[in-house]
Amino acid sequence: MTDLMKHSPNSPILLTASLHVDEARKAISELVNELLQESRKFNNASDVESIALDQAINRILAEDLLSPIDVPAADNSAMDGFAFSGDCLGSGDSPVTLKIVGTAYAGKPYEGAVGPGECLKIMTGALMPHDCDTVIPQEFTESATESAVSFKQGQVKRGENRRLCGEDLQNGKAAIAAGRLLRPSDLGLAASLGIASLKVHRKLKVAILSSGDELRPLGQSLDTGSIYDSNRYSLTGLLNRLNLEIIDCGIVRDDPASLKAAFIDAASKADVLISSGGVSVGEADFTKQIMQELGDVGFWKIAMRPGRPMAFGILKPVDASSRKTLFFGLPGNPVAVMVTFYQFVRSALLQLNGASQTEPQMTQAIAQAPIRKKPGRTEFQRAIVGRGPDGKPMVKLTGSQGAGILRSMSEANCFVILPHDQGNVAAGDWVDVALFDGLL
Structure with a gap:
């Protein structure tokens, strides 16, 4: 149990102090690590499955993917051009003229010999003859006929434009490391090695529910x-x-009996439970009461906007053979739900599912207009990032930033993240940006 979670539920550290975002993130990561360590006593074989390559997108690789071949499998040309021995390169100013003795295509190697003063017309990917070590790109030549080609000295050095056997990947070495959240490029790499299936971690089962008497289904x-x-x-x-595998537990009424029954049911089915609503200090917010009965939880005031109230902890297993269930109690405001998921839940889910890289990628952009900000809290402003007239990245807010204005998220393509000690931002200042969608 992390230091923060060791405090009693009535601890003033949990109830009155506002944690920094980094403190909350660290506490969550430590508790997830404890859950991972405890899970070793269970049958871990059931946590890994082999799936077809075309089904592996956004799954997490469970073991290193070893290359069964050298890539490239043999020396080959990196350019369309002419292959020859570097011995043909002189040291003076006279052009180099070589006799063309044949042509090599990708998948159709040249079988003959290439002697001194000779060259081979060669296409990208074609195998290099044993007596050639250099390729002059076609566009660097001065004149070429069916029988000869000339180029100036200094246009190419010995060994250039040749891809060596195994320079990308070596047989038996890791092509993709375990823990990778698999991207389209990873699937392409595996396919290029002739690998048709991958061993990945089992999908986490995540239960979700919303609490509140005011909520209605569609x-x-x-x-x-x-x-x-x-x-x-x-x-x-x-x-x-x-x-991930989603278990939708629907809408739960604002009463302790209904909420307790829903939590027990979710914990029996899921690795993680995410609830929204019921974590503030209102009279009808019963999450704290139920969690004191069913598990260990820290109720935090986090120095952030939006998403200040949040609960995090574990639901104890119903029997000794079951695993603990990770619990997140998110705020009820729609934008705050998405911000706290982005800042805390997403990374924890990836970590619990075996991913090695869990933090979102950040970039920077220039603020198009001033942004008001009070020091003492981290803020997540919804914004649109694009290119300015000079080609530099520019970002502007989507308008009102209230925690209940879901339109501000729908119109945005990024968060502007203003750190804890940051004050007001002037137009033209660089700010941190987290894109909603990755390129690959």
């Missing part, structure tokens, strides 16, 4: 004071991006 008419439940749909989309 298809039901709204009465006074009620709203449609959007959070489960946002969470479903976020979890599908990670290719």
Whole structure:
């Protein structure tokens, strides 16, 4: 149990102090590590499965993928041009003129010999003859006929434009390391090695629910004071991006008995439970009470905007043969749900599922207009990033940044992340940006 989680549920450290975002992230990572260590007493074989290559996108590789071949399998040309021995290169100013003795194509090697003063017309990917070690690109030649080619001295050095056998990958060496969240390029690399299936970690089972008497399912008419439940749909989309198994536990009423029954049911089925709503200090927020009965949890005020109230901990197993269930109690506001998922939940899910890289990739852009910011909290502003007239990345906010304005997320393509000690941002300042969608 992490130091923060060791405090009693009534500890003022958990209830009144506002944790920095980095402190909360560190505590979550430490608890996930403890869960991973405890899981070793279970049958880990069931946590790995072999799946077809075309089904492996966004799955996490369970063991190093070893190359069964050298890549390239033999020396070959990196250019369309002419292959010859570097001995033909002189040291003076006179052009080099070589006799063309044949042509080599990719997949159709030249079988003859290439002697002194001779060369071979060669295509990209074609095998290099044993007596050739250099390729002059076609565009660097001055004149070429059917029988001879000339080029100036200094246009190429000995050994250039030749790809050596095994220079990309060597037989038996790791092509992709375990823990990789597999991308399209990884699937292409595996296919280039002739590998048709991969061993990946089992998909985590993630249960989601929304709590609140005011929530209504889609298809039901709204009465006074009620709203449609959007959070489960946002969470479903976020979890599908990670290719996880989702258990939808629906909407749960604001009463302890219903909430307790839902938590027990979810814990019996899932590795992780994510709830939204019910984690503030209102009279109808029963998550804290239920978690004190069913597990260990820290209720935190986090120095961030949006998403200040959040709960995190574990649900104890129903029997000794079961695993503990990781629990996240997210705020009820729609934007705060997505921000806290991005900042805390996503990385924890990847870590728990065996990923080696869990943090989102960051970049920077220039603020197109001033941004108001109070020091003392981390802020996640919804924004649109693009290119300015000078080609530099520019970012502008989507408008009002209220935690309940889901349109601010829908219109945005990134977060502007303003760190804890940051004050106001002036137009023209560089700011940290986290893109919603990766390129690959």
